[in-house]
Amino acid sequence: MKNTALRPLVCRGVKFNAPTRSELHKMENDFLTPLFLSLRVAVLATALAFIFGIMLAWLFSRKSFWGKEIIETVLIIPLVLPPTVIGFGLLLIIGKHGPLGIFSEVLFQRQIIFTWGAAVIAAAVVAFPLVYQNAKAAFESVDANQERAARTLGAKETEVFFTITFPLAWPGMAAGLILAFARALGEFGATLMVAGNIPGKTQTIPMAIYFAVEAGDNKTALLLTLIVLIFSFSLILGLNQWSKRKVKYFAAKERN
């Protein structure tokens, strides 16, 4: 008698703990693949935006030349443009008939659009202004006398940059980096236009959420939303704590 009483419970437990192979497969397709794709795209896009953003920010904060304001405006404008405009602009450049599209077709026999590489490019373009603006402000606020002191102590220009300028500018740049990563992770409009919504290939989390809602699959959408929320929350919390520890010397109370 005891056995039969326990039976339904065991059954339910088994059913819950060990989903069937097809269920596992569905979970992977619905959640893990978009999550990892999103992370890969966002990390690479942020890295690209970071490298170019910092190089240009440093250059533009130190040198002035004719047409600088115009180039700067072009670099920052993705911040205020509708994502569809950026998407269409990118299509003109990296699309089948765009200069970079043709270049890639001839050189690698491959298209750029509708690949996850295109998603990286789209995310990098929208993330770039955030890195650039914060890095430029950070470089401009670095005390020039500290750089000059390093020079009189025997440091060459590259050493001055890596030992003085960069570390002093870092707290300001870190803020831009967090924003850029968040923006890249959430990129939707431009990505949809250049990379499309190909499950397992270019379907990032924001795509998966949109198309799940459109298909009436609110459960999947809710779970994906929760994943993004938890991830973003811990990322920003963690980076803020880390950055706070790093900048204690700026916060140290002055006494004279």
Add this chain to the structure above:
Amino acid sequence: MLQASFQKKLPEFTLKADFSVAEKEILVLAGPSGSGKTTILECLAGLQKPEAGLIKTNGKVLFSAAKKINLPPWQRQMGYIFQDYALFQHLTVKENILYGLIHGANSQKKAERKAKLAELLALFEITHLQESYPAQLSGGERQRVALARALVTEPAILLLDEPLSALDRELRVKLRTEVKKFHTIRQIPFVLVTHYRCEIELGDKVIYARKCRGVKFNAPTGLNEEIYFTEK
């Protein structure tokens, strides 16, 4: 021994400098603010480039307009005390002082670095502060760290830009004696620029800014004027 004779055009006037400093001498360049004192130090250190002239230390040419020589700051062996001290705010006192021994032209082995650090920390009585960040130091402490940092590379000459101006009066008197004391220990030429009487008194030799040869000035400068810092 430092010999300098150069010209530098500034937006408001042309600066003309012509002086020499002997071993063991403190030269004071005195003049009101805006008379180009800091520019002179920056030209000596290689942070700015004069249009014409010659700068030599111990027979080594640092700048020569005629021969088109202009050594970068890291090759000049000039210690520089900035007016605001310009301590590296992201580094501790210890890391600040060691900077000149780790990076660039003067890098040294670890054991030597350690000995030098200990010596300077003791000399300037800042051993207890070595793990602090500049923001946690008082004005007088900052100045001593700046001196230790500049002297660690054993520069041929020490340049000081109003070194006491950031301090209150009491400290100024005390640190003035200290600067003098460190000068007697190091025995290298000091070039100090200032408009404070108490700093002027430090000099073995004092050169005042003049608007025309022979005439001292105290009014602000105007366009197309020349300011002289010359011995003659």
